[in-house]
Amino acid sequence: MREARDLQQLLLELTARDVLRDADSKSKIRAKPLSSEILRMRGNVVSMRTTSGTTRGKHWNQTIQLLGLRKALDKFRGGKSTLMKALVQAIKFGDVKVHCTCPAYKWWGYAYISTQLGYKFSRKQNIFPKIRNPSLRGTVCKHLINALGALPFNVPSLVKRARKAGIA
Numbered sequence: 001m002r003e004a005r006d007l008q009q010l011l012l013e014l015t016a017r018d019v020l021r022d023a024d025s026k027s028k029i030r031a032k033p034l035s036s037e038i039l040r041m042r043g044n045v046v047s048m049r050t051t052s053g054t055t056r057g058k059h060w061n062q063t064i065q066l067l068g069l070r071k072a073l074d075k076f077r078g079g080k081s082t083l084m085k086a087l088v089q090a091i092k093f094g095d096v097k098v099h100c101t102c103p104a105y106k107w108w109g110y111a112y113i114s115t116q117l118g119y120k121f122s123r124k125q126n127i128f129p130k131i132r133n134p135s136l137r138g139t140v141c142k143h144l145i146n147a148l149g150a151l152p153f154n155v156p157s158l159v160k161r162a163r164k165a166g167i168a
C-alpha cells in the first residue's frame with residue numbers, strides 16, 4: 001500500500017522541468033519559433049500569452065500556478081531579494097498546475113493527461129482522447145512548452161508584477 005501511495009504522491013507532484021522533459025518531441029520542435037510574454041500575476045498564478053504559431057497575430061493564453069511560491073517566500077523572508085529568490089526557487093523546483101486556451105490543449109489529450117496526473121489548473125478534463133492521442137503522448141501543448149521554458153527568463157518582470165500585486 002505504501003508503494004501505491006508513494007506513486008500517487010509522485011504523480012500528483014510535477015515541476016515545470018518534469019512537464020517540459022516529458023513533452024512530446026513534435027510539440028517541442030513546434031514550440032521553438034513561438035514567443036511568450038507575461039500578462040499578469042495574481043497570488044501564485046501567472047497569466048501569459050504565446051503566439052499561436054499557425055495564425056499570424058493570434059495568441060493563446062496560458063495559466064501557470066506556482067504551487068511552491070508560498071513556501072519559498074517563507075524560506076527567504078527577512079533576507080535580501082526575497083521575492084526574486086522565492087520566484088526562482090518556485091519556478092525551478094516547485095510543482096506547477098497549468099492550462100492553455102488553445103484547441104490542441106483541450107482536444108489532443110493534454111488537458112486529459114494533465115487532469116490525470118494532477119497538474120491541470122482549473123477545470124478537469126476527463127474525456128479520454130481516443131481519436132487524437134489514444135497513446136497519451138506528451139504532457140502539454142507547444143504554447144505551454146514555450147511559456148514554461150520562458151518563465152525563468154521572466155523573473156525580473158514577475159518580481160515587478162508580484163510587487164504590484166502585493167504578493168511580498
Ligand SMILES: [Zn+2]
Nearest residue numbers: 100102141143
Ligand atoms: Zn496551447
